[in-house]
Amino acid sequence: MNNMYGNRLNGKKHGDVFTSPNITKYMLDLSEYTSDRDLSSITVIEPSCGEGEFVLEIIYRLSQSAKKYKFNLNEAIKRCLVCFDIDEAKIEKCIHKIHKFDPTIELDTCTFRLEDFLLADVEKADLIIGNPPYVRQEQIPKSKKDIYRQLFFTFRHRADLYIPFFEKSLSLLKPRGKHCFICSNRWLKNQYGYNLRNMISSTFDLRVIVNLEKFNPFQEEVIAYPAISLITNNPAGDTFRYIDVENLDSLSFPHVFDGEEHKMPHNGDWYDTFNVISNHLKLTSIEELGFKIGIGVATGADKIFIGKHLIDSVEEDLLLPILISKDIKNNNLKWSGNYLFNPFDKDGNIIDLSMYPKARAYMELHKERLQNRHVSRKNPTYWYRTIDKVYKHLLFQPKILLPDISANNQILIDAGHFYPHHNLYYITGGDIDNLKILSAFLMSDFIVSQLSRLSNNMNGGYPRWQSQYIKKLKVPNIYDINESDSKMLISFYDAKNLPGINSIVNKIIA
Numbered sequence: 001m002n003n004m005y006g007n008r009l010n011g012k013k014h015g016d017v018f019t020s021p022n023i024t025k026y027m028l029d030l031s032e033y034t035s036d037r038d039l040s041s042i043t044v045i046e047p048s049c050g051e052g053e054f055v056l057e058i059i060y061r062l063s064q065s066a067k068k069y070k071f072n073l074n075e076a077i078k079r080c081l082v083c084f085d086i087d088e089a090k091i092e093k094c095i096h097k098i099h100k101f102d103p104t105i106e107l108d109t110c111t112f113r114l115e116d117f118l119l120a121d122v123e124k125a126d127l128i129i130g131n132p133p134y135v136r137q138e139q140i141p142k143s144k145k146d147i148y149r150q151l152f153f154t155f156r157h158r159a160d161l162y163i164p165f166f167e168k169s170l171s172l173l174k175p176r177g178k179h180c181f182i183c184s185n186r187w188l189k190n191q192y193g194y195n196l197r198n199m200i201s202s203t204f205d206l207r208v209i210v211n212l213e214k215f216n217p218f219q220e221e222v223i224a225y226p227a228i229s230l231i232t233n234n235p236a237g238d239t240f241r242y243i244d245v246e247n248l249d250s251l252s253f254p255h256v257f258d259g260e261e262h263k264m265p266h267n268g269d270w271y272d273t274f275n276v277i278s279n280h281l282k283l284t285s286i287e288e289l290g291f292k293i294g295i296g297v298a299t300g301a302d303k304i305f306i307g308k309h310l311i312d313s314v315e316e317d318l319l320l321p322i323l324i325s326k327d328i329k330n331n332n333l334k335w336s337g338n339y340l341f342n343p344f345d346k347d348g349n350i351i352d353l354s355m356y357p358k359a360r361a362y363m364e365l366h367k368e369r370l371q372n373r374h375v376s377r378k379n380p381t382y383w384y385r386t387i388d389k390v391y392k393h394l395l396f397q398p399k400i401l402l403p404d405i406s407a408n409n410q411i412l413i414d415a416g417h418f419y420p421h422h423n424l425y426y427i428t429g430g431d432i433d434n435l436k437i438l439s440a441f442l443m444s445d446f447i448v449s450q451l452s453r454l455s456n457n458m459n460g461g462y463p464r465w466q467s468q469y470i471k472k473l474k475v476p477n478i479y480d481i482n483e484s485d486s487k488m489l490i491s492f493y494d495a496k497n498l499p500g501i502n503s504i505v506n507k508i509i510a
């Protein structure tokens, strides 16, 4: 179970982004879990503890409180703390860190539960705090998705995994209990967050939103538009506070209560509230929005690595359906049936050819030609590799396809069936709806005129999509666009209705 959702492009697992220590401290302060208080009876759940960023600080605070209020730390941990994760190695690391902090601490399987939190039987608690996994729908195994859909009414549309983590943990709060999560702020406005927002508006009290999207609170560079939310199990209030954190220094408790007070929406329609709050249109780059711009694989010997003939020549599990620029013609995507021979395994290591007799015989036939490539001369052992590494999971990711020289004025999306060849640029990062909205922008006059200024080189009136230019394009934050404009952009994109797209884009940028 410990790699249920697969790896990201950087090799790390989907859903694994660890919180910085100053953020965990801040969130515990915000939740009033402070060591000057008697914490001996405050029950706490960490639903996805990872290597223990929150757990360590919780135990540290509990130990300080135990000294001050003279209670037994081990008994308090047993009584009050429950942590979940599906990754045994992470739990072990977490336990190791706790024992490094204090070797006398006793931990058992009631404190650390190697279980899927969403399916676990859990007792209610006073504080539920953490950084739930962010895993997009397409990364969640189907069998799990089906079960989550049955269990969680918030797990609808393209909801990310963190959404049912909210639903389950909110429903586990004791009266007056506190819920503090750090995660992507997308649920505050987008369509898939609607049911969750409705649930919060009708049954809970949203106290604070701390918007952290201007700096990175995680232990690695990810752009996840993070926000901290503090929600309590009290009757819904009329207002909540919102603070936009500009830099780390301003992130200190109780500074948050300087945040502006806003009227709490009484159903799931929070868009207007948050659109007014974020005071709208700032243009940004596509990468700043969290999308990744890439170019397909270069092989150094396309006739050997790519073709229909490979079906008969190499083992099937080494083949990936590949899209070449010719497959995108006249605004249509039509796969011509070519496959790429992928010499990398799922972890990105070059395969051992001796394990694949057909591929070995085929590659040996072309050995001399392949050895003549610069990439093989640099590393003769792996003479059968492609120039670029092949990341198999890219195949399954929805992607916008941008042929460099194209007679296409429409931007196409592959839902996750093909690997791109070197003459195709691609954009990944959002779900299909987000990619459609971005594509609509890319097709609009607003972007085409930017591109023509940037590249100074239009191809018979059509844009040249090259990453150096794509990276410089400026778009509005597509996650700030209100629901009705987003829906219109998606449907105009589907209908390839350019005047429609231009009318909405012009309205947004007006």
Ligand SMILES: C[S@@+](CC[C@H](N)C(=O)[O-])C[C@H]1O[C@@H](n2cnc3c(N)ncnc32)[C@H](O)[C@@H]1O
Pocket: 015, 016, 017, 018, 019, 047, 048, 049, 050, 051, 052, 053, 054, 084, 085, 086, 087, 090, 115, 116, 117, 118, 130, 131, 132, 133, 134
């Ligand atoms: C974003 S990381 C956060 C880790 C830690 N709480 C922190 O803030 O540093 C998410 C964690 O969720 C775990 N996880 C993923 N799916 C889970 C599930 N269904 N139940 C419990 N834990 C899960 C992952 O193994 C990972 O350790």
